[in-house]
Each structure stands twice: as structure tokens, then as C-alpha cells.
Amino acid sequence: MPKLTGIKNINVAVFISGTGSNFINLIEHSFKKKSKFKIKLVISNNPKAKGLKYAKKYKIKKKIINYKNLKNSEKDILSELDKTNIQIICLAGFMKILTVNFIKRFKGKIINIHPSLLPKYKGLNTHERVLDNNENYSGCTVHYVNSKLDAGKIILQKKVKIFKNDSSEKLSKRILKHEHLLYPRALKKIISSL
Ligand code: GRF
Secondary structure (H helix, E strand, C coil): CCCCCCCCCEEEEEEECCCCHHHHHHHHHHCCCCCCEEEEEEEECCCCCCCHHHHHHCCCEEEECCCCCHHHHHHHHHHHHHHCCCCEEEECCCCCCCCHHHHHHCCCCEEEEECCCCCCCCCCCHHHHHHHCCCCEEEEEEEECCCCCCCCCEEEEEEEECCCCCCHHHHHHHHHHHHHHHHHHHHHHHHHCC
């Protein structure tokens, strides 16, 4: 695991499996003048992930991992992370669970975004479950990744009102907009604490 230096130009890897709207959003933030990070690598378990097109567009190194064998897959990921000198990992819609050993290697340096007000509604189908329970609020959370699913220490959270006529699609779209504000802020926050 590379040492973090005083110079705040942190190399970040983003792990995705799908659309990649958080990925492109982080890329755009990294281009801002005051940005303290660069997106150096994208990892995907899904060769068809739509978000991979942004890697091509912005010439970001990409690595597809087939996940046929978990141990080898994570070994391959770690080798890419080392080669690219990655200091922070941002999970953004990555549908694979990282092993305890992997997390240990990057202890305190892996963060994730989840579309609920954690600790409520961990796991999948969040918006459907929130609506089924007639909640008044949902939201999104950026948290550190530990060995338990969606259970690491919370970095930032945003509460979002649920409307009477909300469907899971509507709610998910509205929350996603807040995710795009929250994730860069959370990344900035953890970088400034390094
Ligand atoms: C987001 O809702 C994120 O919170 C969840 O997966 C979704 C990924 O969306 N973990 P995208 O691929 O970044 O558009």
C-alpha cells in the first residue's frame, strides 16, 4: 500500500459495474482547478458496463476483471492498483463484494456510495423497500467500506424527501442527483483529513 504524501494529488480508482454516472461525475470533479485528486483507473467486473465509455473518452486506464475465481480476481485488481499507485478506491455501483483480505490491504482507503440513509436499507432494491415501508425520507450515504455490507463508518449523508407519487424510478433519479453532489464532497473531506 503506497504511502500518502503531504502533496494532495491523490490517485483514485473507481470500481463500477453499470451506468457509471457517479464515475463520470467524479471525473468531471477531478478536472476542477482546486481538485486534490485524479481518476487514474477504472475497474469493472462487467465488460458491458456502460460507464466504461468514459474511460475511453478521458483516456483513463481500465481493467476488466472476469471474477471467475475470486482470489485471482482480487490479486489482479491489487496488482493494477499497485502499478497505478492508487491511494483511494471509490466504489460506485460495483456489484461485487470485496473480501476481508482485500479491504485490509486498503484499510480506511475504500469508500462507497449507497442510495439510502444508512444504517437503514443496506443491500439491494433500496428504493422499492423504502417505498413499500411508506417512509417519508430516504437519501444517500458515503461511507468507509469494512467487512460488513454497507456498514462502515459514515462520511457524509444527505436526506431526501419522498413524495406521495414517487415510484422507485423517480426516487432513484432524484437521489442520484444528490449522490453526484455528495460523493465528490465526501472524497474531498477524506482527502483533506489524510
Ligand atoms: C448508485 O445509486 C449508487 O448509490 C449505488 O449504485 C448506483 C450506481 O449508479 N451503489 P451509477 O452507475 O453511478 O450511475
